[in-house]
Amino acid sequence: MRLDVVLAGDHVRLPQSVPVPADAGGERIIPATAVRDADPDASPPEIRTASGETVFVSATQRADLELFCTANRIPRQSRPDVWGDLLEPFLDTEFTPERQVATRTRLRQVGLGDEEVADIRAEVAPLIRAYNAVHQDQHHLGLADLLDAATAAWIPEHQQIDAADGGAFRRWAMEIADLGFPRNRP
Helix, strand or coil: CCCCCEEECCEEECCCCCCCCHHHCCCCEEEHHHEEEEECCCCCCEEEECCCCEEECCHHHHHHHHHHHHHCCCCECCCCCHHHHHHHHHCCCCCCHHHHHHHHHHHHHCCCCHHHHHHHHHHHHHHHHHHHHHHCCCCCCCHHHHHHHHHCCCCCHHHCCCHHHHHHHHHHHHHHHCCCCCCCCC
């Protein structure tokens, strides 16, 4: 997944490889006024649009993103790493009972109960297992990895997200990523 966006004055220009968020009006440009918030410290850094969609930015552009946010008065906001918690069992590490309890607690705090968590994990398990069989990540899997896996041509066909379902899958993943975000913010 290419993450190099162009942060230019009062807008963000997206590379061809990035799906166009609804806030961009079908264009590859997101006006700064359509950016809800950003998290330059996320890994990878994130821009979130007013509709709640996430656009990832290369870590090499972290300082540029901070300047863009300052210049356009875009709030910096961290949010719970819901997908990091959902995908933790798929890391190439031991998922200890203590970590399971901490993860379950965080997921409950954003409104996901045990049954819902199990359903979501079952939905993405084949895709993430295929993805991490190649990457062998031991530290973190999150929304960026999930979306990368969903569009990776090298994932075995029977484990891929059907192209016709790609947009719906992306929206579903973004909605889950945005759980726990305080909606009463200006």
